[in-house]
Amino acid sequence: MQLRRHYREDLHDHDIITINGVPVTSLARTLTDCLLDLPPADALVAGDSLLRVHCRPDRWRSRDTNALWRELIADVEERLSSYRHRNGRVRAQSLLKLLSPWAESPGESELRRILLAAGFPLPDLQHRVVAENNEYFLDLAWPDIMLDVEFDGA
Template sequence: MSVLSAPRFAGFTSHELARLERQGDVVRLRRGHYLPADDCAVDPAARHRQLVEATLPLLAEGAVVSHLSAGVLHGLPVRGEQLQHVRVTRQPPGSGKRRGGVHVHVAPLDASDVISVDGLPVTSLARTVLDLGRTLPLTQAVAAGDAALRLGLRPAELAGSLDAARGWRGLPAARRTAALLDARSESAGESESRVILTQLGLAPTDLQFELLDGWGEFVGRVDFAWRDQRTLGEFDGRGKYDRLLAPGMAASDAVYFEKRREDALRDLGWELVRWGSADLAQLELFAERIRRALRRGSARAVRLTSPGAPRRPGA
């Protein structure tokens, strides 16, 4: 049940609704707007979408869903802890403000900047990536921008939005974001890893690198590769194993087949290093892990190319 179609709560007193909330029968999204507990989303992004639906009709005409809220409606990766406010943009004049769970931004909106998503006025993908690039940390902005490219955002559209925003606050950060975007990264974790590796001076040479054996048969595809150091890298997020699950396959099966794939890659003479979100939060330790892997991979490469050294299939 949508927030906007919950007439069963019409006519309830505030005391009755408070009692239902204490009992766990209803959840208050915002003042005056409740959902049956069974209909209230648990996922932060889905919950925020419900909050947007409840909030937008209360705002004066002209408010356009933007920034993180637009990211949610477009299906871009955003962090749940950043979704306390519904974010909207209005045309000038005026000033930005936060009140009643709404964060109002004031900035020019061209007609091409506004589209309809499920009947709601929302900034376009290009404008949303521009706004997120101006306001989010670089790693998070790039993750959102990469996802937008995968959803069909054309680089030329984003370039046009950047040109139209000359003089805006945060534009240099948005330009840095745009310069780093790459649709080949398949998850927010891969995107953030790529940015961090670049900042550490450890940028990989290849993304979504495919390996073949000595007979030309496909062995596997990995997130990152450093070819000269004969090293492969994989970001391990929960979504990776979800994508590996075929119909009827148990999670343990996916882990088993992933382990077999990893063994096959190492049999080709490559070093393989894995990391997750927790590793990215400890930059010095993460950088040292990558450097150690690159040193081991380089040593493998030397052994495999030394005169008289036996060559493995696929080397």
Template sequence: MNLGGRHGAALRGEVVKALGERGLREALASGVLEQVFRGVLIHSADSLKLGTRAHAALLAVDESAVLSGPTALALHGLSAAEGLPVHITVPYSSGVRSKAGLVVHHQDFEPSDVTEIDDLRVFELDLSLAESLCGKDSRTAFACLDEALHDLSPKRAQALRQAVFVRLSGRRDRRGVHRARMLAHLATGKADSPPESFLRLVVVEAGFPVPEAQFEIRTIDGRSLYRLDLAWPAVRIGLEYDGFAAHEDRAEYDAERDARMAGRGWIMIRASAADLRDPTRLLAELRQAFERRSGSAKTRAGNANMRTGRAKTREEG
């Protein structure tokens, strides 16, 4: 049976018209269909599909509901966002409340704030980003902004960033706005994956200088040699994120590259998914690297002062 067009969700009454009460009971008893929200049915095989769940959520509320938050970001194609459970926003006047599998937000909005993606009512990308940057999971929202900027031309990327700033300036609820503006400034669109965005945010929030993303190491004649995920070129410290596949398949290559970078005077540090969950080890190693650089700089300055002092002594003699 085809439920609800392209997304496969339908109101109970529509299913009864197609199957009859007995047919509906049999479909539910056999597990072919399931009721995800009161009065809304889907095929059990589609229960984990975002589009199906999102459509079901809209049917469970009314036409005033709009998909928002991480659900909207996921529907906009941003892989860093977890679309489930479904998030929707309804006007303040609505009495709808959150329930299992459905997170309800209350906020007044304009028709111009809403777009359609695959026939689903969704908040516009800039509004979805601004709202999420002010929310509890601003780290994921930051990765989503980085991802959204990634494939845009500089002009379009600047336009999106500016649109996010405008949304933040117009928020009635000012909670989280200051941090959201900082995150919007920090996003570069250069990260190749959400974990790289998470990593950049971790080191900045730990108090380290803002690193350069996707920093190119070039040969004397200008050829691109390596590209570092994050780097502090002034002190020659590089930071690379190793996903599981990279760690398993490229360990030998990465070790050789790190050795070559050490020969060029760089300190290379590697981070893993475990470091994103608990960055204690990573931050300690990074702190040691900066202390080494600071010590080297002091030593060079001291040597220079000694040479200057000896030169003055000879002149006075």
């Protein structure tokens, strides 16, 4: 594995934060760069993972998760719109609409990407169903047509 360093001249003070004494790019800047620079499949997996870490999704407090999600997405949308002539901006804006903190693993993100590329509509993630007095959360669901797809990590 080879280390790649990217030097950007467009970094602003608000793009840099310090974690354990190490200067790093902020979450919004990192997500923006991933969407712009990574291949789409990698950008989707990385974006979902960044959202999951930031939002810490809780099935019983989804309002809190969704508020953090909307806030971060709005920040990244604003950043992307400021890159008027940047290659990959339109693709990044399209990918941003597909990201979700509710994808519980990279495998679920990749499966969602494959299904979307095959023409499936956007699924509900971690869709709650109750059957025989048991509660289940479905990885990918299309409730209107009663379809569920589960990702088995094994």
